[in-house]
Amino acid sequence: MTMLTETLFTITVDSCADLPEDYLRENDIAVAQLTYFADGIEYGTDENPTEPAEVFFEQLRGGRMTKTSQINPDSAYEFLKKHFVNGRPLIHYTLSSGLSGTYNxxxxxxxxxxxEVPS
Structure with missing residues (x-):
C-alpha cells in the first residue's frame, strides 16, 4: 500500500483519525494536529504536545474538563500546501461537518x- 500512495496520491488526516502511529508512518500519512484545552493548557502545540490517548481518555473519565478547537483556514492551508507535492492529488480525511468546523x-x-495549483 505504501507504494500505491507514494505514486498515485497523498493522504492526510487530522488528529481525530483513529489510526495507529505505526500505520500512519508506514503509509506516509501526514496528520494535521488539532488542539484542545485542558486545565487551562493548550495541547497539540509544539510547546505542549498531545497526551497519549489512553491518558487523555482516562482523565476524561475521571472528570477532567476539556475544550476542543477547530483548525483555522490559514493553518489548514499551510498544512495542505506542505503536503501537496509534485502535483499528486491530495486526499484529506477529517471529521464530519456536522461534528466540527474543521471540515469547513x-x-x-x-x-x-x-x-495556486493548475488543474
Whole structure:
C-alpha cells in the first residue's frame, strides 16, 4: 500500500483519525494536529504536545474538563500546501461537518490551494 500512495496520491488526516502511529508512518500519512484545552493548557502545540490517548481518555473519565478547537483556514492551508507535492492529488480525511468546523476550514483551505495549483 505504501507504494500505491507514494505514486498515485497523498493522504492526510487530522488528529481525530483513529489510526495507529505505526500505520500512519508506514503509509506516509501526514496528520494535521488539532488542539484542545485542558486545565487551562493548550495541547497539540509544539510547546505542549498531545497526551497519549489512553491518558487523555482516562482523565476524561475521571472528570477532567476539556475544550476542543477547530483548525483555522490559514493553518489548514499551510498544512495542505506542505503536503501537496509534485502535483499528486491530495486526499484529506477529517471529521464530519456536522461534528466540527474543521471540515469547513479544510474546504476553505482547499479552495485557496486550488487558486495556486493548475488543474
Amino acid at each position: 476550514s479544510f474546504c476553505i483551505a482547499a479552495d485557496m490551494l486550488k487558486d
